[in-house]
Amino acid sequence: MTLFLSTFINKLDKKGRVSVPASFRLALSGQTFQGIVAFRSYKLPTIEGMGMDRMQRLSDSVDQLDLFSDAQDDLTATIFADSQMLAFDGDGRVILSQHLLDHAHIKEMVVFVGRGTTFQIWNPEAFERHQQEARKRVQEKQATLKLRADNA
Amino acid sequence: MTLFLSTFINKLDKKGRVSVPASFRLALSGQTFQGIVAFRSYKLPTIEGMGMDRMQRLSDSVDQLDLFSDAQDDLTATIFADSQMLAFDGDGRVILSQHLLDHAHIKEMVVFVGRGTTFQIWNPEAFERHQQEARKRVQEKQATLKLRADNA
DNA sequence: AAAATACCCATGATATACCATTATTATAAC
DNA sequence: GTTATAATAATGGTATATCATGGGTATTTT
Structure with missing residues (x-):
């Protein structure tokens, strides 16, 4: 199992630790x-999350040895500089920095x-809202698609 | 684990020493x-920073340019002539020369x-400004960047 | 000799490793 | 189908190790 699937809700303890879902850890x-x-x-x-291998591949694809090109500059600045390596503790938890927590409220x-x-890491309410909006957009799209199909 | 990730802020002591982040040393x-x-x-x-192996690769790729071309000449002058090898002390610190410090203010x-x-070595305020601008540009260029990220 | 550099050790802060407890899910027995 | 039992996962707290930093001393360089 190498894919991140489903959604899980866990608790952040007062030290900022949170259990990464077991199935994600397995992946x-x-x-x-x-x-x-x-x-x-x-x-x-x-918060965007992934394994180190994916980050490595991202790096490889960006790494053309033209380390001074403008094109890649902003991307590397934004992603690599902003990303953090969060190691599991013995029980499969990570510590989310204040930096990250603030961004996701x-x-x-x-x-x-998943x-x-x-995978992504959300505030529960924010995620719920985002999901509903996504669903709404899909429904609207389906409506327009149907109309088009009828017209065709 | 060979990637430089995140940003770390450290202090320059009165002897001019600064700790290289532990995760960078690990890389x-x-x-x-x-x-x-x-x-x-x-x-x-x-200040641009990297490990010796990457410098070697950079050299190899420059070698493939025409031996006396302007491009090769410029790269050699601006990179190899200007670069310095800074060894870790017993505690993982390096001394940045005045030359380098001046350039980065x-x-x-x-x-x-990372x-x-x-990796790069910045003045904190200068970095903050540069980073925010980069992030803004990335948001504007979202579509292209996404494609790249997805392909990775 | 003076200055710059390399080497060594001490300390406080913080993150990591470890262990105990609770909750949830899955399995088996009745 | 319900209850009992086991297994896995999540949570909470404490001890330990690591890291950044500061300072001292020796060694090299000029």
């Missing part, structure tokens, strides 16, 4: 770095959302 | 030269910024 079990890599989404109030409860090869 | 632990290679960025007020605090296969 990461083959990796050398036992933990997750996390950075602030540059588009939504959520997380206070006590944390939602892990997205296949990556 | 360099496999190398024969225990230290960093640093040179002045030619387009930004920052560093006085007391030093920011280490960029995947390399």
Whole structure:
């Protein structure tokens, strides 16, 4: 099992620790770095999470040895500089930095959302809202699609 | 684990020493030269840093340019001539030369910024400004960046 | 000799490792 | 189908190790 699936809600303790869902840990079990890599989404109030291997591949694809090109500059600045390596403790927990928590407006409860090869970490209410809006957009799209189909 | 990730802010002591972040040292632990290679960025007020192995690769790629071409000449002058090997002391610190410090306007605090296969060393305020601008540009260019990220 | 550098050790802060307890889920027995 | 039991996962707290930092002393360099 190498995919991140489902959503899980866990509690943030007063030290900022939170258990990474067991199934996510299983998906990461083959990796050398036992933990997750996390950075602030540059588009939504959520934290992007993945394994180190994916980060490595991201780096490889960006690494053309033209380390001075403008094109890659902003991307590397934003992603690599902002990302953090969060190691599991013996019980599969990580510590989310204040930096990350602030961005996602997380206070006590944390939602892990599987997205296949990556996952996201949300504030529960914010995630719920985001989901509903996404659903609404899909429905609207379906409506327009149907109209088009009828017209065709 | 060979990537430089996150940003760390450390202090320059009165002897000019500064701790290289532990995770950066870990990323360099496999190398024969225990230290960093640093040179002045030619387009930004920052110091470019990397391990000796990456410097070697850079050299190899420059070798493939025509031996006496302008491009090779420029790279050799701006990178190899300007770069310095800074060895770790017993506690993982290096001494940044005045030459480098002046270029980056560093006085007391030093920011280490991971960029995947390399890193940069900044003045804190200058970095903050640069980072925010980069983030803004990334948000504007979202679509392109997303494609890249997905392909990785 | 003076200055710069390398080496060594001490300390406080913080993160990591470890262990105990609770909760939840799955399994088995009745 | 319900209850009992076991297994796994999540949570909470404490001890330990690591790291950044500061200072001292020796060693090299000029």
